Structures are given as C-alpha cells and as structure tokens.
Amino acid sequence: MVRIIKYVFYDLLRTRFILFYTAFLLVCTFAFFQLDGDFGKVVLSLLNIMLMAVPLVSVVFSTIHFFNSYEFIELMLAQPVNRKSVFLSEYLAVASSLSLAFVAGVGLPFLLYGAWQPVATLMVTGVFLTWVFVSLAFFASVLTRDKAKAIGVALLFWFYFSLIYDGLLLWVIYTFSDYPLEKLTLSLIALNPIDLARIVMILQLDISALMGYTGAFYKNFFGSNLGILFSVSLLLLWIVLPMILAMRIFNKKDL
Amino acid sequence: MISINSLEKKFGRLTALDQVTLQLKGGKSYALIGPNGSGKTTLIKSILGLVVPTSGSILFEDKPILYDWKYRDKIGYMPQIGRYPENMRVGQLFEMMKHIRPGKQKVDEELLDAFKLYKIFDKRMHALSGGTRQKVSAALAFLFHAPVLILDEPTAGLDPVSVELLKEKIIQEKRRGKLLIITSHILNDLDEIATEMVYMFEGRIQYNNSIESLKAETNEVKLTKAIATLIRQRELLESVTE
Numbered sequence: 001m002v003r004i005i006k007y008v009f010y011d012l013l014r015t016r017f018i019l020f021y022t023a024f025l026l027v028c029t030f031a032f033f034q035l036d037g038d039f040g041k042v043v044l045s046l047l048n049i050m051l052m053a054v055p056l057v058s059v060v061f062s063t064i065h066f067f068n069s070y071e072f073i074e075l076m077l078a079q080p081v082n083r084k085s086v087f088l089s090e091y092l093a094v095a096s097s098l099s100l101a102f103v104a105g106v107g108l109p110f111l112l113y114g115a116w117q118p119v120a121t122l123m124v125t126g127v128f129l130t131w132v133f134v135s136l137a138f139f140a141s142v143l144t145r146d147k148a149k150a151i152g153v154a155l156l157f158w159f160y161f162s163l164i165y166d167g168l169l170l171w172v173i174y175t176f177s178d179y180p181l182e183k184l185t186l187s188l189i190a191l192n193p194i195d196l197a198r199i200v201m202i203l204q205l206d207i208s209a210l211m212g213y214t215g216a217f218y219k220n221f222f223g224s225n226l227g228i229l230f231s232v233s234l235l236l237l238w239i240v241l242p243m244i245l246a247m248r249i250f251n252k253k254d255l
Numbered sequence: 256m257i258s259i260n261s262l263e264k265k266f267g268r269l270t271a272l273d274q275v276t277l278q279l280k281g282g283k284s285y286a287l288i289g290p291n292g293s294g295k296t297t298l299i300k301s302i303l304g305l306v307v308p309t310s311g312s313i314l315f316e317d318k319p320i321l322y323d324w325k326y327r328d329k330i331g332y333m334p335q336i337g338r339y340p341e342n343m344r345v346g347q348l349f350e351m352m353k354h355i356r357p358g359k360q361k362v363d364e365e366l367l368d369a370f371k372l373y374k375i376f377d378k379r380m381h382a383l384s385g386g387t388r389q390k391v392s393a394a395l396a397f398l399f400h401a402p403v404l405i406l407d408e409p410t411a412g413l414d415p416v417s418v419e420l421l422k423e424k425i426i427q428e429k430r431r432g433k434l435l436i437i438t439s440h441i442l443n444d445l446d447e448i449a450t451e452m453v454y455m456f457e458g459r460i461q462y463n464n465s466i467e468s469l470k471a472e473t474n475e476v477k478l479t480k481a482i483a484t485l486i487r488q489r490e491l492l493e494s495v496t497e
Contacts, residue, residue, distance in 0.1 A: 003354055014342055071338040078303055079355055080328035251322065254266075255305045 001085040004076065008093035011069060018101050021057060025105025033109055040205055043122055046106060047201050050126050051194055052162060054102060055133040059154045062094050062137035067147040074255050087138075087250045091243060095134040099127045121204045125197040128235045132193045133158070135242040142249045165192045182217045190230075193238045200231050256281040256403065256434050257302060262311035264297055264458075271297040272308070273458040281402070284435040286449035286466070288442070288482065294458040295438045296335060299405055302436075303332055328358060331401035335408045335438075337392035339380045345391060346376030349398075356399055366394040369420045385412050393421055403434045410444050422448060446478040454485070461489065 012018060028049055032042045069090065076086045103123055110119045140153040169188055173181055189195045203222045221227045257279040264272040271294045279285060287295050300306040302313060304320055304327065312319055315326040339348060353362060367373065370390040375383070383391070389412050396404060409425070410418045425448045429435055439445050452469055454462040462469070462485060466478060473488075475481040 007351060011340065011342070069340070072340045074305070074338055075340070076355070077305055078327070078330075078332045078334070079352070080324055080326075081355060082324045083322075252307050254307060255300070 001082075001089055004081070004086060004089040005093050007072070008069070008089055009097065011072070012065070012093060012097050015065075017061060018097050021061075021098070022101040022105040025102060026108060029106050029109040033113060039113075039119075043119065043201075044205060046122060047198070050106075050122070050129070051198055054126055054129045055158050055162060055194060058098055058130050058133035059137045059140075059158045060151065061098065062134045063141050063151045063154045064147075065094055066090065066138060066141040067150065077255060083251050084247060087247050091134065091138055095131050098134065099130045102126050102130055121201060125201050128232075128239070129193065129197050132235060132238045132242075135239050135246070139242040139246040139249075142246045142253060161192050161194045166195070169195075186218070186221065190234050193235060196231055196234060196238075200228075256316060258314045258317075259298075259302075260312050260314070262298075262301060262313065263309045264294075264301060264306060265309045270458050272301070275311070275458070275460055277453065277460060277463065279434060279436065281434045282432045283451050284429050284449045285437065285451045285453055286445040287436060287438040287453050287455065288440070288445070289455035289461075293455040295455055296407060297458075298455070299332075299407055299436065299438070302405065303327065303330065328356065328399075329401055330403045330405060331396040331399060333392045333396035333404075333406045333409055335411075337388050339388075339391070341379070341381040343380050344377055345372065345380065345383070348380065348391070349376075349395070352395055352398065358399075361400075362398050363400050364394075364398070366390075366397050366421070366424055369424070370394060370417060386414060386417070389413055390417060393424075397424060397428070401433075403436075404428060405436045407438050408440070409437060410439060410441055418444070442479045442482060452478075452482075454482070 029042070029046060032045045036042060036045075073086055073090070077083060103126075106126065107119070107123060136157045137154045140157065141150045143153060144150050169185070169192075172188070173185060176184075189199060199218060199222060203219055222231060259275055259277040259279075262272050262275040263270070273294075275294075275298060287298070289295055297306055301308050302315075302320075304324065307321070312321065314320070315323075315329075318326065320326055343351070349367075370393070372390060372394055375387065380388070380391075389409075393406075393409060396406065404425075406425070409421060413421065422444060425435065425437070429448065429450075435448070437445065437449060446466075450466060452462065452464065452466050453460060464472075466481075469485065470476065470478070470481050473481045473484040475484055
C-alpha cells in the first residue's frame, strides 16, 4: 500500500494544484495580518474563509483527482493488488496532502507572528473539515462513472452543508421559537460538519458572549471535556462513515 | 486451472454473460472468438476480477476469486485498449510495475528488447501512437513470467513485423506450458497460436472444442473457413428449429 501511496503522491505533486492552494492560504493569512494586528480578529476572518473554501476545494479537487486517476486505478486492479489498498491509498494521499497544504498555508504566518492558542483549534477543525469533505467527494465519485455527474453530486454536498442546511435550521428555530430549542438545535447542529466546526471554533474565541443565553448553553456544553469529546467523535464519524460506504461500493464496482 | 461455473453478468437490462460454464486447463491455448459485443471482454474482465459477476463463480486453482487478489500474481494481462497514467514516462511505467509486483526477481524483458522499447523510455504515455501503446501493453503482460496469459486482441493495430515478433513470443510461451487465453478477430493469427476454440455468441458459449476436431467436423483445412462453416451450420439449424 505504501508503494501505491508513493505514486499517488507523485501524481498529486505533478498537478501543482496543492501548491497553488497553499499559496492562496498563505496570501490570505498574511493579508489579514496586515489588515489587523489583533490575533482574535485574524482568526475570525480566517474562520469565515475556511468554512467556505476548505470544503469547496476539498470536494472539487478530490472528485477531479479521482476521475483523472481512473487509468491508474484500472491498471492497478489488473495486478495482484487489493482493491481496498488502492482505494485507501488514493484517499489517504489526497486527504493528507490537502491537510498538509492547509496546515502549512495557515500555520506558517501564525508561526512567524507568534500566536498559538486559537490557531491550534483552527488548524484541527480545518483538517477535520478537509477529511470530511474528501470522504464525501470519494463517496460521490464511486456512485457514478460520469465525471460531470460526480462533481455535481459533490458540489451538492457542499451546497447543502454550507448554505441550505443553515437555512433549514433557521426556519426550524424561527417557526418553533415559542419552545425551548437548545437541545434540539444542539442535536441538529451535529448533523452538519460545517456547523459543528463553526461552533467549536467560535466558542474558543471571546465573542461567544455575544450569543446570549444560547451561547452560554453551548459554551457550557462544548466548553466541557464531554463537549469536546462529543464534537470530535461526531466529526470522526463524518469522516469514517462516507469513506467506508464509498469503499464498499468501490469493492463491487465494475471497471 | 480456471473453472467458470454458470457465470452470469447483467449490465442493467443487458445480459452480457448468460450461464457461462467453462474449464480452462494449464498448458493449453484457448482462442476466444465471437462477434463484437458477444461478451468476450466481459468474460476476461470477470476472470481478472475487474467485473463482479451477478451470479455464478470462478475458481482459480480451486479457490474462488471473488474479492481475492493474490491469484492475479499468476496472471499476465494485455488489455484490448491499454489505459495508462498519461503523464507517466514509459520507463517510469515499467519501473512502477516492477515495484508494484516485487515478488519476481528476474523479469522477462525479451519483448522489451524485441520491440526496442528502450528507445522510447523517456516519452510520455500520451505521446505514444496506438501501436506503440499496444507494444507497451504486450511487454507488460509478459514481464512477470506469469503462468496464465490473457491477451485481449493482441495483434490489433500492430505492424506486420511486430505481429510476427509477438506471435513468436506467444508460441514460445505456449511451449513452456502456459495457459493462454487469446481473443482476436484475425483468425489467421489464431490458427498458429491456439489449440482450443471457444466460440461465444450473445453472452453464451456456442462451441468449445479443440481446433483439430473443429476442422475435422467441418471438413476444412483453414480455421477461417472452418469457423465460417460452423456459423453457417448453426444458423441453418436455428432456422429449422424455429
């Protein structure tokens, strides 16, 4: 498996997209530092970029990469190589190189400016989001043989989790505003990895005080060890579940 | 060596393989023939595990191949249309394949020499012509001394000199007692390299016997004529029964 990962990495480096992605994040982070010296505000600005851009880049890049390496996959599967290890090699190589790009692009400026605490959480949530959306993209890729269709499905995942879901959530909260909704919204948030990442991140910053009673409730929950365990395990579930589903489909796929 | 038991494969509504039962024995050379879309490539891909059958089973040395992969160490496969990572150089491709299948110490580079593929080692795959690509596929199939060789349209698109080189190589491997499965539409080529004939039509095996007995049955000397006669006889039979 290590041998196959090596070749996938080689192929990923050749496309240079990962390098562009790193450069983009570097430029963004440096620009925010130039605009404002306050680390808290820089982190907040980066958070907004991250919640939109990281899932989008992960989803689109992974799907395109999967279809571009179809020939490689076909070639490997006629050899004495396990299907699972081909799939896992592709998955691990894509997810880890995207995370590496994210950590390098965002982390480097902070290292230079010497700020650590809030950034650590930002890094961890960013890496989690990357893995979640690479999983979803691989799931979309094995569903169909058509590249355009797969990218469409993958983008739909992104749309749903970053825009549509929040709209639905707001509608629910607005309609049932006469009832105590803290627990319900808490569980609804768990169904969206982007929201989960956002809440975990915001609670690390001081601005959660602005969120009123709900904010206090969340802080109470997500601030505790149990809350951290809860959100991390949910995000892990969001990574593993689509990935295992995708691998199962891939194992039975005709090439 | 390979036994296929009532194998069935459906692609949606289309039945590509319909209750195929076939025994392939080591040391023999099978010609798999039939019109386009008769299921030859699907059968080959099923043996390789690239296509997962709807029902039925394939045993390789008495072990079912479903979800297994180690048995492919004993197979050399030359695809009909070789698809390779387009950005890779030819030399890198061979290096990679040796790296992925490290078990064999000595590789068989006879075809590499015969086709003079060393000269194009720094060319990228997307720059190769169809025939050169075919040569690369052939060299890769023979590279690992595999006891089973599956060749899907090996001579299509090759120039006459290369066809002769490849045929020589195939005959040589046949003499070494390897199991060969060859599909081709160029029946003259098969006459020299195959001993058994499997004729497929609409996903079913219509005829399976040695070429010798086929020629005897149809009173023909050449394989081309023999097969034409066979098909005509079948059609006649069918029209009578209908």
